[in-house]
Amino acid sequence: MSETDCRVPVEKLRWVCDPALFNFKTTEDVAGLEGNISQNRALAAIEFGLGMSNNGFNIYLAGDPGTGRTSTIRQMLKKFVKDTCPPSDWCYVNNFHTPDAPLAITLPAGMGRGFAADMRELLDYMRANVPTALESKEYETNRVGIIEQFQERNGEIFSDLEREAGEKGFALQRTVSGLVIVPQKDGRNFTQEEYEALEKEERDELDTVGRELTEKLNDALRQVRENEKALRDALALLDRELGLSAVGHHLNPLREKYQGFAKVQQYLEDVQEDLLLNLEDFKPQVAPPQIPGLKIPKQEPTFERYEVNVLVENNPDNGAPIVFESNPTYNNLFGRIENIMQMGGVATTNFTLIKAGALHRANGGYLILDAREVMINPFAWESLKRCIRNMEIKIEDVLEQYRFMTVVSLKPEPIPLNAKIIMIGSLWIYYLLYYLEPDYRKFFKVKADFDSQINRTPEVMQDYALFVAAHCCKEGLLPFDPTGVAALLEHASRLVEDQGRLSSQFMELSDLIRESSFWATRGGAQVVDRSWVKRAIQEKTYRSNRIEERIHEYLAQGVILCDTKGSVVGQINGLSVITMGDYTFGRPSRLTIRVSQGRAGMVNIEREVKLSGPIHDKGVLILTGYLAGKFGQEQPLSFSAHICFEQSYEGVEGDSASSAELYGLLSAFSGLPVRQGIAVTGSVNQHGQIQPIGGVNYKIEGFFAVCKAKGLTGDQGVIIPKINEHNLMLNDEVVQAVSEGMFHIWSVSQVEEGIEILTGVPAGKVGDDGSYPEGTVNFLVQKKLKTMLDNMRKLLSQDKEGKEEPVKLLE
CATH class of the missing domain: 1.10.287 (Helix Hairpins)
Structure with missing residues (x-):
């Protein structure tokens, strides 16, 4: 396959959204989005979990932050509870037989406050009459x-x-x-x-x-x-x-x-008797005799024992409660018993000081919790499991067992638990709980998995436009025209590096909407179009790319060695991706390979000094398998090859440089120079197939920036795996340079295709006799390996005299 055949056409370098898809002048002309955008799998799981009333079918919403987990569950719950009956009110009253064990009384929604008012009225009447x-x-x-x-x-x-x-x-x-x-x-x-x-x-x-x-x-x-x-x-x-x-x-x-309330009837009987x-x-209280110089206050009797502590009050006109507890500490979840400090430091309490927790307020409804916050708060997770297991909410002083001295406290009657617990967290927390927490599977049997990317369809694109409209209306932002929405969708596709998918990281997209509106407002525009979306992306990049620009300066000055012109034997430009918090960029890395006679085989210098990760080590070891399968069928291999990332002062991980290492190795064996204006990315298997990698856009743009800084020649470009073509979402500058013929993108599926582009020499196909056509890359490599083997045998045979050492070759 020729070099021209491997070039990626300009139209495949990115997906361009057609603004004509949207039938509106601005987003002010359309209604806002109702519901979620294409999270059908997660929505089906949530509907199933909400419909299951059996104990243990609580829900875990798994996914990356910003994928709409919280907003989705809130919207669904609002619709779900619209026609449901409100749960009962709960009150705590005095236990006249055992005062330290207050009684829990349940009443229909809205009657708790009335019951408390009735008891206050009774007490006021008694005190007056x-x-x-x-x-x-x-x-x-x-x-x-x-x-x-x-x-x-x-x-x-x-x-x-x-x-x-x-x-x-x-x-x-x-x-x-x-x-x-x-x-x-x-x-x-x-x-x-x-x-x-x-x-x-x-x-x-x-x-x-x-x-x-x-x-x-x-x-x-x-x-x-x-x-x-x-x-x-x-x-x-x-x-x-x-x-x-x-x-x-x-x-x-x-x-x-x-x-109709037996417990209230019994309580009223106890109140009457007391x-x-x-x-x-x-009766009127007589003042105690006064001592000169000391005023003794008159002791007034207390009537708190007749009060009603309305713990939970529900509106009879609303459905089941929806409670989101952002700080799930033990007390915030399960309630607390407050104390009053008396003179002398004595703490006293009574049933009126019992306060409700989020579980009490959500009882009969739904409680939404952040999984990470539950895990990091002491006692919260263990107590939550106990509540779900026993199906009751028990208010306890959790620190009582850690005190040296016991404090007077209460043991309120537990309240039956009938709530759906919904935890929101990442997939990492989900898997940790699933495998390390034995009780988790019993209590959270439903997982709703939110995807961070969704398939791009015409319907989904319209939903994104409605999302933009809803966001602008809600926050009072400037409306977007079709070109602005199209630019936003293109950026959503770039975020996931897939021309057929869109990002569902709505938090990041919402920020882009806000920033685009800001720059448009500052520029005096009335509508956000494509130019303002591009401006917002550029400004965000400028705020975060200081390290990238410094590296490009070092590359341009020659402090970091990287040739973009000429050809060199055993030297090639690989590509890597660097992530600095919220910003990711690509940069070239020089790879050098030296081969010699010996029996060391493939030596990864990074591995020897412990700067290489296991995946990178695997990629280097695969090269040995490729050489053995390609050139070791008729003869054993005997060589020493040293591979190194030049000027690398940090760890190296990943196998995306394995194809570049193989090209450099073939160049070193064949003696053919490699074009330095071409950078390479892609992993390789033992059969020489080029496998996909990640970060392809950052890698291409990073090498383009270096070539631009050193001067574009028209011969420069990047070789990528062919399977990564659908991941291309390159920026306008790179696409423009490719369209003008100043930069090139090649995609290959076999090592032979890449080595031909790099050296300009045919790779060569093996013949029936196991040899390759003369003058091809593979012929020169095979010849070099045979020469090394013959020389090694001669040296070993000469050294054999007087020594009983067997001949060892690299198998």
Whole structure:
């Protein structure tokens, strides 16, 4: 195949979008984009995941940032929840039986706030009306009547006892130690002398009567205590009846209002019982006695135990909630229990200080999380797995196990979890979790894979125009005309280096839309056309290509050696790609190859000094296989070849230079010089087929810039793999130079095609006898290898005398 046949036509150097495809004057004339652009695989996975209600079918959105993962899921969820029922409200209330374990109550959407208001109204009524009722005349009359009734009964008991004691010569007297029965004589108490002066029978009779009366006194005191208890019960019953009349007036309507909620009914019963037991709290509080110089505040009773903590409130007019938690810390996800610091550094808490997390707010709906943020926040991932596994949200103090001293805390009742978890992350995180996290596959069974590039079709191109229109309208940017949209699509194709595909990196395309509008506005334009899109691309390049320009200066000055004219044996220009953060560019690298007699075989100097990566090492070793298959069928090979990247001070990786290394090797063996105005890229296999590589546009443009700096001759160009033709999206300057014949692009599929272009000598096809036509490249290589083999055999045979060393050749 001739050199002309291998040249890539100008029309294949890039894809040019025809502005006539768009039927609008500017993007103001079309509606904005609704939905996503050609991510059918991901959309189908999302629809499946949203439709599966079984536990574990949560969704992982995998893909590169900027591919529309977040915007897509938000748009889909808005449509998905439009006709769904809103989830219930959740409240925490006091557990009157176990105060450190608050109770969780669920109510239909919108009723939580009403329930809290009803309880506040009940409490306000009790605080306003119970003290008035307790101070009412009717209550006081009833209370006094009950007390007087019991006092009369006690008085009758003691009167009867006093009368009986008087009849028997005894009296009931009160002493320091209490009531006692004492004998009397002539209206006074017996003295000790008088008692001892009595006859024994009289004393015994007196003692017997005294014991009987003492027993009756004890019975009377016991009856008085029972009466006092009955008095307290009667007063409590009076208070209870008063409280019931006040509480029941408000609680009965609440019981009817929340009739279908058993847990609320039980809570109202507990509230009523606690209110009736603590009516004293509603009485006016008496100020404590004041000490001179020290003001003691009056202790007011607290009524927080009757409040309702509305943890989650949902709008009954909306569908299921959609919650995006950008900072998924443990507390932000699962809620927290706050504390109040009291005097002396004592921390106290109660159920009203329980705060909801993102899982609570998303319960019954959808929670969107960033996978990387979940992984880097302590305790978040493990606790999330536990929630999904147990299907409940438990609020805990996660640091409790790490403290030296325990702090008073609560154990709120867990809330059932019924939410779809959606994590957004890169494919790297997805694969790490899939292979290293055993529970991941059980809980995230749906992967929605967002592609970074999509097939270019007329429908997709129209969608891109709608995307531009929507973006300009949303952010108030200048509208684009068809030429501006066409330039944007061409850049989207260049980003993926494929004439048949477009980039779905919408974040980068959005930035280009903004920058194009900025430069058009600064230039006084009313519409963004192709020129302003090109200007934005050029300005962005200028902001980032300082290192590239410095390298080009060194190449032009000869500091970095690179010939673009003449021909040299065993020297060739390879091409490499350098990525500096947000900017990528290509640059030529000189490759030199020296061959000699020996048995070392292929020596990769980069590998020897550990500057070569495994893929590059593989590419060099493939050259040995090619030479063995091409020239080692009739004879063994014996040679030493040293391959080196000149002026390389960093690591070398990749196999895209393997074809250039092979061309240089063939040049060194054949003695034919290689044209220095031609740079080469492409990997090669052991059969001599040229394989595709990446970064083809950057490599071509990088070598063109060097040739331009040193002077274009019309003989310069780049050889690329033929299969990479569809990846060509070269800039306008290179395309213009090719169209004018000042620069050339050749594409080859075999090594023979490339070596003919580089040397101008036919490669030569092997004959039936295993030889090549005289004067061809392969003939000269074969001849050189045979000469090396013969010389090596002579040297080994001469050296064999006196030595028992077998002849070793490179197999």
